[in-house]
Amino acid sequence: MFKYDVFINSLADLPEGKEIKLSVRDLSPGLQKYAYKHVMAMVSPDADKYPEKLQVRFGRGQVHNQPYSIQVVKEVSIVPERYL
């Protein structure tokens, strides 16, 4: 079961071994399913490296057949503080 998914233009958008900023969709069941989160995270093409599974999709929704894994380091606001 994937915990998150992410839409990317190319696999280069998901470099391994460094903290990157991503917009991910939270796939946890319930009313808030598919809500976006902006996160700082580590990702890997090794599906078992990090605690949560990440599904990768390309710009037109195509599913990448390789499951990734992700560790969310922290959540960041999706709009600047002054709009909160």
Added chain:
Amino acid sequence: MYKDNREYIKALEAAGELVTINQEVDWDMEAGAIVRKVCEEKLQSPLMNKIKEYPGHRYFGAPLSTYRKLAIAMGLDPNSSIPEIANVYLERTTNKAPVKPVLVDKDKAPCKENIFIGDEADILNLLPAPIVHEGDGGRYLCTWHFIVTKDPDNGDVNWGMYRQMVYDGKTMTGPLLPFSDGGKVFHGKYKPAGKPMPFATVIGPDPISAIAASAPSPIPETDFAGMLMGKPIELVKCETVDLEVPANAEIIIEGEILPDVSLEEGPFGEYTGYRTSPRDMRTCYRVKAITFRNDPITTISNMGVPTDEGQLLRSFSLGLEMDKLLRSQGIPITGVFMMPESTHHLVIVGVKPIYTNIAAQIAQTVFGSKLGPWFHMVVVVDDKCDIYNFNEVLHAWTTKCHPGTGIHIWQGVGTPLYPFLSAAERIKSVGPKVLFDCTFPLDWDSFSEVPSLVSFKTVYPQELQDKVLANWEKYGFKS
């Protein structure tokens, strides 16, 4: 005509155009799949009374996806022909005084039956935003709706149907394209001034208001809806923004468009029948308030291969606004018909060809107008061809259009949605346009040069035609 979707739904039911689904339906793709199949098979509109995880909410799908439904929405006989419905649209909205909306009190406005402001106004907690297609970038709450905005300089109000995807409980995104009326005010005025633009999204408007919000008429949508309806639209003031919304709509979302924030939107299954415009950074809508009727009905339009209401109604109104435009220029057209099956890309114009290059003048006028970005193929036939009869049009097209001199190509404004464009063209919103001139050259001698049409009506003497018709059943044919 119907003051709200509920009266319209009753009228559809009476005409056999409604299917009521009482078993539970999942908002996550199942409702979308039902609506998709309905569109592809031109079936009745589904009213879904039980939605998973959202008790008390309902869906109304494919609200206007056939000409029968359109005729009902316009208060006409469901069996009216396309030209009959078209004539009523033209008659109600040409050279008539605008019918201005009226303001009603909040206690007369059903859309205020439930009011949520501030933190409570969380889209995903309150509303069953569906996943319309697999692969979509998010939950598209707003597919049959419109966005109300106001010009800060002159107070002009605009209603435009611009899709919105839920980003999180407080945020939506969508392509507010810069050549749309709402887009011009946002990109041209609020954004350069660094000011948030107030908006109100109206979900589940009455069918006439939805037609007005998706029609490219120069008449303000509020007044245009009143003209089509034959009486003023009732509006009520919003809770948190200085805007008015239809009092009888199902759901209202109020908020602000942020001038300096863009967020990813899409991909989405689009009206062209493809998922074309890739995910991109688009306009950010922040939510301040949500109000809705008791047992609210969320409308779902499912864009994809024909025929959905976007294709049908946009073809209808784009074609007829072109009709008005060409007549306003004194061009002797016989009519304009845009085919929904072409996903409003192909328009057929009939004209009395009284001077050379009249077809080019027609194409340049419509491509150069506000309507231009949304279509790219113009087929001009002469006044003897029935524009609503595709067999006749195809015959004229394939026999009268000279491949060397009858096809003209221009560069115009396009949209990121055209499936055939390259990525670079999409980004710049350029769009090639083509004219097929299916009229014979005027300088051909009608006696010696123009080929004679070989049809029952054109090649036999009248007495013989009459004789054959009189004997038709005697020969053994059914009349």
